[in-house]
Amino acid sequence: MTTALLGPTERQLLSDTDLQALRKFAALLGDGTSLEVRRSDHSSTVPAHTTRVLERLLNRLAEGRPVTIGSLPAQITPNTAAELLNVSRPTVMKMIRQGDLSSSMTGSHHRLKSDDVLALRRKRRAERREAALELMELGDELDLP
Structure with a gap:
């Protein structure tokens, strides 16, 4: 199964292997673990709210459900x-x-x-x-x- 991520200018296809990796990563986020992003010159902790958004997004993708990402103006x-x-x-x-x-x-x-x-x-x-x-x-x- 391949799932497409559609956007106004971009399309990203995910393979079954990609979806399995997303499931594993989403499971890690779901246990309340804080997410830390590291680069060679610094690291940063992702805010809890953003981690929850990522978890929901990844779970929906892993389930093969369509996802639309957008934003609202203030x-x-x-x-x-x-x-x-x-x-x-x-x-x-x-x-x-x-x-x-x-x-x-x-x-x-x-x-x-x-x-x-x-x-x-x-x-x-x-x-x-x-x-x-x-x-x-x-x-x-x-x-x-």
């Missing part, structure tokens, strides 16, 4: 926020009015900090995960004879 539009949160633009505007998201104005247009939107996305995912677990527990209780 400030994003309500439309982009809506896409990230998987809600409509009017819902984002409601979140702004309710104080769930802060925004600034650029002329007559709202702008949101991408970090704030991503933090809200993580929070909403955690809340959904917790609600699903509670439903599963409730279901288990109801199934008791």
Whole structure:
């Protein structure tokens, strides 16, 4: 099996041997090990957050799943926020009015900090995960004879 890493200007193909090496390296990162990069003239420790990003990326590649790498600007539009949160633009505007998201104005247009939107996305995912677990527990209780 060969997996392609696609980008706007670059394509990288990974062989099965590459994928096996990625699995081993991702497993090392997954045990909480800090990552240190050494060059002949100096070394540096990779921040924990970056290590977690690398681990997720490598695991997805090793599983043969497609990966897209991109970045967000520091400030994003309500439309982009809506896409990230998987809600409509009017819902984002409601979140702004309710104080769930802060925004600034650029002329007559709202702008949101991408970090704030991503933090809200993580929070909403955690809340959904917790609600699903509670439903599963409730279901288990109801199934008791």
